[in-house]
Amino acid sequence: AQKVTQAQTEISVVEKEDVTLDCVYETRDTTYYLFWYKQPPSGELVFLIRRNSFDEQNEISGRYSWNFQKSTSSFNFTITASQVVDSAVYFCALTNTGANSKLTFGKGITLSVRP
Amino acid sequence: KAGVTQTPRYLIKTRGQQVTLSCSPISGHRSVSWYQQTPGQGLQFLFEYFSETQRNKGNFPGRFSGRQFSNSRSEMNVSTLELGDSALYLCASSSAGFSGNTIYFGEGSWLTVV
Numbered sequence: 001a002q003k004v005t006q007a008q009t010e011i012s013v014v015e016k017e018d019v020t021l022d023c024v025y026e027t028r029d030t031t032y033y034l035f036w037y038k039q040p041p042s043g044e045l046v047f048l049i050r051r052n053s054f055d056e057q058n059e060i061s062g063r064y065s066w067n068f069q070k071s072t073s074s075f076n077f078t079i080t081a082s083q084v085v086d087s088a089v090y091f092c093a094l095t096n097t098g099a100n101s102k103l104t105f106g107k108g109i110t111l112s113v114r115p
Numbered sequence: 116k117a118g119v120t121q122t123p124r125y126l127i128k129t130r131g132q133q134v135t136l137s138c139s140p141i142s143g144h145r146s147v148s149w150y151q152q153t154p155g156q157g158l159q160f161l162f163e164y165f166s167e168t169q170r171n172k173g174n175f176p177g178r179f180s181g182r183q184f185s186n187s188r189s190e191m192n193v194s195t196l197e198l199g200d201s202a203l204y205l206c207a208s209s210s211a212g213f214s215g216n217t218i219y220f221g222e223g224s225w226l227t228v229v
Contacts, residue, residue, distance in 0.1 A: 033213070033214075033215060035218070037220070042222060043203050043205075043222055043223040043225065044220060044221065044222040044223065045205060045207075045220035046220075047217060047218070047219055047220070050217050052215065091158065093158075095213040095214075095218075096213075097213070097214040097215070098214070099170065099171070100170075100171050101171065101212065101213040101214060102148070102160045102163065102171055102173065102213060103148070103150075103160060103207070103213060103218060104160070105150075105157060105158040106157075107157050108157065108158075
């Protein structure tokens with residue numbers, strides 16, 4: 001069975017602060033994929049990143065960066081210089097491979113960025 | 116290109132009725148999956164269809180069903196609605212399923228059961 005834990009439920013920061021959203025996962029598979037999605041109030045899940053289990057390189061995209069560490073089964077997401085538009089719920093998700101694969105989500109982290 | 120399109124966006128139904136939700140995946144994508152999102156349970160997998168065949172199913176009662184058409188469009192149906200079925204239903208599409216593919220979501224259908 002696979003599991004994703006997002007221990008933080010709500011985070012509130014002031015604009016321009018850096019913020020890190022934590023994600024810890026469990027899986028018995030050696031090949032798997034990790035995702036981060038952003039969900040604004042409208043409801044749509046906006047894709048942010050996909051990482052496979054064999055690629056431990058950190059990734060940076062603008063103000064966003066991701067740190068993947070297999071040794072600790074973590075895939076953390078950092079927003080640098082946060083902005084009000086970053087306010088949303090952020091989900092970490094995991095999928096395995098094979099016939100019965102599915103996307104398993106964490107509970108999500110509500111990020112509020114105050115001006 | 117156009118994203119994942121879900122209709123209707125909002126709907127209100129009465130207990131005992133049935134509802135059908137529609138999802139048009141991104142052009143060229145053959146896998147469609149459905150999720151239920153509620154405040155208490157979070158995001159839960161309902162089922163996945165690929166080339167008109169259901170490949171995987173989550174732990175939901177038989178009242179929840181789906182199908183996929185030859186053009187990859189998908190519908191999900193919930194019969195004998197219960198108050199607890201009130202949720203955001205999200206559809207996702209990918210080119211070939213979960214393995215190594217990016218999974219894109221639609222805006223969802225907000226269902227309220229009264």
